[in-house]
Amino acid sequence: MSLRKLFNFDFFLNLHLIFKPGHIVPDFQVERLIDLTGILQNHPVEGIIFDIDQTILPFGSDEVSAENREFLRHLQTEYRCCILSNFPPLAERIKRIESIEKQVGIEVIAAAQKKPAAAAFQTALDYLQTEPQKTLMVGDRILTDITGGKNAGLKTVLIPPIDKSTDPFFTVRFPRYFEDKYLKTLQLCYPFKKRLK
Numbered sequence: 001m002s003l004r005k006l007f008n009f010d011f012f013l014n015l016h017l018i019f020k021p022g023h024i025v026p027d028f029q030v031e032r033l034i035d036l037t038g039i040l041q042n043h044p045v046e047g048i049i050f051d052i053d054q055t056i057l058p059f060g061s062d063e064v065s066a067e068n069r070e071f072l073r074h075l076q077t078e079y080r081c082c083i084l085s086n087f088p089p090l091a092e093r094i095k096r097i098e099s100i101e102k103q104v105g106i107e108v109i110a111a112a113q114k115k116p117a118a119a120a121f122q123t124a125l126d127y128l129q130t131e132p133q134k135t136l137m138v139g140d141r142i143l144t145d146i147t148g149g150k151n152a153g154l155k156t157v158l159i160p161p162i163d164k165s166t167d168p169f170f171t172v173r174f175p176r177y178f179e180d181k182y183l184k185t186l187q188l189c190y191p192f193k194k195r196l197k
C-alpha cells in the first residue's frame with residue numbers, strides 16, 4: 001500500500017489554503033447534526049457531503065447514535081447525500097466504514113485524493129451530480145472540511161466534535177487547538193458575516 005493512501009500528503013500540498021482567511025471561516029455553524037434543518041429550510045440545497053469522525057460519530061466508535069442515524073436516513077428522502085472521509089484503507093477501518101454505511105444508509109466515497117484537495121470534493125460532487133453552490137460540506141475540521149470545501153466552491157457547515165476526548169493527539173487534537181484559535185482570531189478581526197451574505 002502506498003504511503004499516499006495512509007498519510008494525508010494532500011493536506012501539505014494544499015497548505016496555501018490556510019492563508020486565505022475567507023476559506024477558514026465556515027458559512028454556517030451548528031451545534032448538532034439535526035440543527036442542519038434550519039439551514040436547509042432557508043437555502044437552496046440539493047446535496048450534502050458529510051465527514052465521518054466527530055461529525056457523524058466519535059473517533060474509534062462503531063455505533064452511530066439513534067438521533068444521528070434517524071436524522072441522516074430522513075435527510076435522504078429529500079437530499080442527495082454522501083460521506084467523504086480521509087480514513088486510511090486498512091482492513092479494520094474498512095469494516096468500520098461498511099458498518100457505518102449500513103447504519104445510516106449513506107455511501108462513503110473513496111476519493112483518490114484526500115481532503116482538503118479539490119479533487120476529493122469533485123469526486124463527491126460527481127457522485128451526487130449536484131452543483132457546488134447547491135451542496136453543503138458538513139464537518140468538524142477547519143483545515144480539511146471547511147478550507148477544502150470552500151476552495152471547491154461548496155457551502156460549508158462547521159460542527160463541534162462529538163467527543164473531543166476521542167481525538168487522536170498528534171493528528172487531530174494538536175492541530176485542532178490551533179484551528180480553533182485561528183478561527184476565533186479571524187472572526188474577531190474581520191466582519192466575515194457581511195461578506196458571506
Ligand SMILES: [Mg+2]
Nearest residue numbers: 051053054140
Ligand atoms: Mg472529522
